[in-house]
Amino acid sequence: MRTLHVLDTTLREGEQLTGAYFTLEQRVQIARLLDAVGVSFIEVPSPIASAETRRAVQEICGLQLRARVVAHVRCAEADVQAALETGVDGLNLFYGTSPELRSFSHGKRIEQIISDAVPLIRQIRAAGRYVRFSAEDAFRSDLVDLLTTFDAVVEAGAQRIGLPDTVGVATPRQVESLVRLCAERYPGVGIEFHGHNDTGCAVANTVAAFEGGADCLDVTVLGIGERNGIASLSGLIAQLYIHYPERLATYDLTRLPEVDRYVAECLHLSIPFNNPITAPGAFTHRAGIHTKAVLRNPRAYEILDPQDFGLARNVEVGSRYTGRYAVGHRAAALGIELNADEIVHLTQALKERADTGAMSQDEVDTFILNWYQEKGNLVWER
Amino acid sequence: MRTLHVLDTTLREGEQLTGAYFTLEQRVQIARLLDAVGVSFIEVPSPIASAETRRAVQEICGLQLRARVVAHVRCAEADVQAALETGVDGLNLFYGTSPELRSFSHGKRIEQIISDAVPLIRQIRAAGRYVRFSAEDAFRSDLVDLLTTFDAVVEAGAQRIGLPDTVGVATPRQVESLVRLCAERYPGVGIEFHGHNDTGCAVANTVAAFEGGADCLDVTVLGIGERNGIASLSGLIAQLYIHYPERLATYDLTRLPEVDRYVAECLHLSIPFNNPITAPGAFTHRAGIHTKAVLRNPRAYEILDPQDFGLARNVEVGSRYTGRYAVGHRAAALGIELNADEIVHLTQALKERADTGAMSQDEVDTFILNWYQEKGNLVWER
Incomplete structure (x- = not known):
């Protein structure tokens, strides 16, 4: 059976929801609850983001969770260094590869992206840590740019490549097709998918990525995140429960309502009526x-x-x-x-x-x- | 260009959300706002449901909207009669065809379903009204049962057949495939899809239905409905905006926020943070x-x-x-x-x-x- 990792990024993507703020205690408790549910990866923000973030990352690393703790880090020397100074199991590097992000975000050409990323990937591997490289806005990136970048980062030692639908533009068919293409081109390399919900298809796209060959799927509790969020943990669990129940063998599903409730309380949100499983009226x-x-x-x-x-x-x-x-x-x-x-x-x-x-x-x-x-x-x- | 009708069922499916209640004035105002946005069909509950419902249906029929008003009606003589006594443009008949609903809901065999439905369809057509027949829980129905039923109702004069994913179990691929099969088998007959959100894929399934050949897609404002609801109007509009913008030529998109806000206020709900377009943080x-x-x-x-x-x-x-x-x-x-x-x-x-x-x-x-x-x-x- 092909492995499936669920990566929860409530502590990183989730706190990018408008108005969201987690205290140190809440961040630690969310990590504990996610670990109790059974996710494989807990993604935390770059420790360089703030002093409190660095403390939270350190404390979460000290919890000795089953889940691996990975930091979401820009391809910049200082950011990588700050993350390596914490006890994180790995670094999730990202770099915008689409024309839109290359023009309006960082202003770099593909060659520069590669020359920034490659030495950092080698450095992270040399430090004995796990490293993933994500092509931010993959679904608006030119295929040649995307594969040129992935060829280089895989060669440099990236253990997993990420295909984020950063702006929520992809369809399930596109996701499955691009993931399959990458899975065939990079055998032995993990593939991660991260899907935003701007057009309401985040959960479907995330399942399509799995069906195309992705082995790591990003979610947040309730689907919180930038703009209107990403795929929800409960949505993905509902899908796996129906279509791939064997994938949930190691999960404690009875802990799901607790983590949904807890995060909602932290952010003074109601669990949306449309949330799978834990919506007030779901049953x-x-x-x-x-x-x-x-x-x-x-x-x-x-x-x-x-x-x-x-x-x-x-x-x-x-x-x-x-x-x-x-x-x-x-x-x-x-x-x-x-x-x-x-x-x-x-x-x-x-x-x-x-x-x-x-x-x-x-x-x-x-x-x-x-x-x-x-x-x-x-x-x-x- | 193939026609695409959007059917909004906020007034029927939407009021089945736990705790939901619309006053007469609210029902009328919701119908007006939906018409201003530009949906093709406004679905109302069976007038037999209650005295106030019958009044609301009559009043909405009297508004002279561009949208056609259709009543969601059981295959029962009294229900059809009550609907025909109002000014609705058409009747949306439904009957559970899955083993689960035949066993635990109405207890009828397929032959009985057909013999109940066929004379009612003829009666509705004879009265000069539009008639759709939906096989409730289509995606858990046996294909032979489903097609046997559709063969009979199409022969009897049903102008559109409905494929509801009543329990939210279908995948985009299944939806596209079953819709395509029916579109090929019943040329000249409309196909409607109605997708519940139990596993978080209602919007994706609804778009997949269109891609398979459906010409009528069901939504509600914000996606409200039984359990955790169905595809949302804003989710479908976001999808069409990106992938089929020509389909929105006749819509007034600037009215969408108003209808989302209004329905949320009627039900004392917040617009969920995950709602496409109108979530508080969507932009x-x-x-x-x-x-x-x-x-x-x-x-x-x-x-x-x-x-x-x-x-x-x-x-x-x-x-x-x-x-x-x-x-x-x-x-x-x-x-x-x-x-x-x-x-x-x-x-x-x-x-x-x-x-x-x-x-x-x-x-x-x-x-x-x-x-x-x-x-x-x-x-x-x-």
């Missing part, structure tokens, strides 16, 4: 047709079992789309046994109430109990 | 490398132009990842002209402050002004 069923079937067998509308993540499903009864089956079920759970006619009447009454506004579970229960006391007994003279 | 640039390049040319890190959506980009200066270029730029915007050395010192000071906690734009500006007054003048004796 909530609402429409009458759905609730009826799910109460009979959850597989009807669930492809992920919430219990595998330490979560519970929720059957929501308080909406105008509710149905008899779910209403009867809820009444029974409240200790009220109703016949078929009674359930029809209660459902109708509940739908009329829910037609005027949202109802919480407590409001639903109170409604059912009141209905039973005030109306049910009158109508059917029990 | 915010933060890391020093990014801000420098974007200030020189936004194309460096932007594939969508915020102005096309009536939005503005934001260069965030107040983080430990900030850079000299952005700091100097901000100082200049505040009327402070600094030389290169001064900018280096100010950047260092700002990074040290941001290393202790998040900073708002106001805090950054105050910091720069204070630094200039208290330190800048002392150090360089201007």
